[in-house]
Structure formats: C-alpha cells, structure tokens
Amino acid sequence: MRVAYLGPAGTFSEEAARAADRAAGAELMPETTIADAIEAVALGHADEAIVPIENSIEGSVAQTLDTLADRSDVTIVAEQVLPVSHFLVAARDLAEREIERVVSHPQPLGQCAHWLRAHTPAAELVAASSTADAVREVAASDAPWAAIGTRRAAELYGGTVLAEGIEDEAGNATRFVWVAPAGADVGSPAKTSIVFWGAGDDTPGWLVRCLSEFAFRGVNLTKIESRPLRGRLGHYRFFVDLDLGLDAPDAAEAVAALRGHCEGVRVLGTYPT
Numbered sequence: 001m002r003v004a005y006l007g008p009a010g011t012f013s014e015e016a017a018r019a020a021d022r023a024a025g026a027e028l029m030p031e032t033t034i035a036d037a038i039e040a041v042a043l044g045h046a047d048e049a050i051v052p053i054e055n056s057i058e059g060s061v062a063q064t065l066d067t068l069a070d071r072s073d074v075t076i077v078a079e080q081v082l083p084v085s086h087f088l089v090a091a092r093d094l095a096e097r098e099i100e101r102v103v104s105h106p107q108p109l110g111q112c113a114h115w116l117r118a119h120t121p122a123a124e125l126v127a128a129s130s131t132a133d134a135v136r137e138v139a140a141s142d143a144p145w146a147a148i149g150t151r152r153a154a155e156l157y158g159g160t161v162l163a164e165g166i167e168d169e170a171g172n173a174t175r176f177v178w179v180a181p182a183g184a185d186v187g188s189p190a191k192t193s194i195v196f197w198g199a200g201d202d203t204p205g206w207l208v209r210c211l212s213e214f215a216f217r218g219v220n221l222t223k224i225e226s227r228p229l230r231g232r233l234g235h236y237r238f239f240v241d242l243d244l245g246l247d248a249p250d251a252a253e254a255v256a257a258l259r260g261h262c263e264g265v266r267v268l269g270t271y272p273t
C-alpha cells in the first residue's frame, strides 16, 4: 500500500502513519500540502492518505475540511488520534530570548501561542508548509531562528532541541482521518461525517430545521463546524459528525431528509472509530 501524507519526513502526519497498523509495511509518500496528499489518492498515485482534521487546542484543520468538501472522488475510511507534544528546535544552542524568528505550520504556532508569548516574546512567527519543513529550514540556517516540530524531525535534519513539551495544554491531541478512493470498503461504520449547505440558509430557522432531522430520530451529533461557502460572503457550509454509521436506518433517513432542506449534502465518509 502507498500512503500519502503531509511531508517531508518527520511531520506529525508521518508519526501518525508510522503508529498505525493500517500502514504496516506501507510505502509512505511525502507530499507538500494536505490538499496534495488527498489529491494523490484521487489521482491514483497513492492508495490512501492520512491527514489531520482537528486538534484539541486549535480546532479544525481548515484545508482538510475544505479539500474533502470539494472532492467527491475520495472518502474518509478511518480515524486516528495522535497525542501531540511539541519541541522547539534550532540549528544550535540558543537562549530563548535571542530567538528572532519561530517557524512552523500554523497549527502548532497556535497550539503553542501562550508559551511563545512568554518565552520568545520578540520572535516573529512565520508559517511553514509543515513542522518538518520548518525544522529542516532552521537547522540549515545560521540565523537565530527556531522551529516547532517533532523530535524525529530534529534528529533527521540535525537540529538541536531547545525546549520540549511547549504545547499550551497537557492533553494536546490531533485527530487524523484516513482517506481512500470513493467507494472503498470500510467494514462496519460507527461514525459519519457530512457537509451541507444552502437553499434557504437566509430564512429564519433554516439551520434548526436541518439539525432537527437528526434530533427527531435520536441521532447524536458529535461535532458541528461552519466554514465559508467561499463564493458568497455571509453564507456557510456546515460540517457535522454523527456517531452512527450510515448503515443505521435512523442516520440514513436523517441524511435523506436533510437533502430536502439543502442545495447540497455530501457524505465525507462513514467509517469505524
């Protein structure tokens, strides 16, 4: 099996893939962005991708939600939670106050925001395409820069660990999803992720009418999140997770009824937990 992930080697995404039985013996394929990892599956360059979807401190990973919502050629087939602990890494031993720039993926910059304000108040925060990309960049630089990333990235790229466990909350964890081509076999699903939007979304009670299709049938929602619809300011698409597979009649009927209120409903996946 070929598994695409946000690379280069040494990211949390790679750590999640390496920890998964699902990827045992798999060839891991680093990609430049989360969207590229998902697209690799759609194009048949990879069999599956593992991508971060939600963090306990920073919330949803917007690029994952938006890419999944836009594509009907892939589906979520599994989920996985990874405890996430961050390391501050530089090319050489620096005092925290000397650090002029901290580079990382936007998610870890947010997950460590309080720590950074307290320990590196003068540092400029710069976004990178991934944590490992940031560690690779600072490890190769003479400037007084540091990156937030994994211990493995520090080892791979020859960085020096300046601090560890710098996340703002002790139980920091990220939920990843495994993505496969649409129609892939999922076994016994226990959870369903959907996205819906529009028709009548500016009339009073539209969202309540949508959600009541689940409530009336006793279908529990474990998450709701809105993201911009993009083309129209002030209009949104809503991502919800149900704690039932779509093989459960109540869940299937609720989703079918939801279609009556919406311009679009897309099932992002129905999968085991």
Ligand SMILES: O=C(O)C(=O)C[C@]1(C(=O)O)C=C[C@@H](O)C=C1
Pocket: 006, 010, 011, 012, 013, 014, 052, 055, 061, 084, 105, 107, 108, 129, 130, 131, 132, 174
């Ligand atoms: O940059 C990485 O190492 C990633 O795998 C991305 C990512 C994310 O986007 O949330 C994955 C897990 C952590 O929450 C931090 C970063």
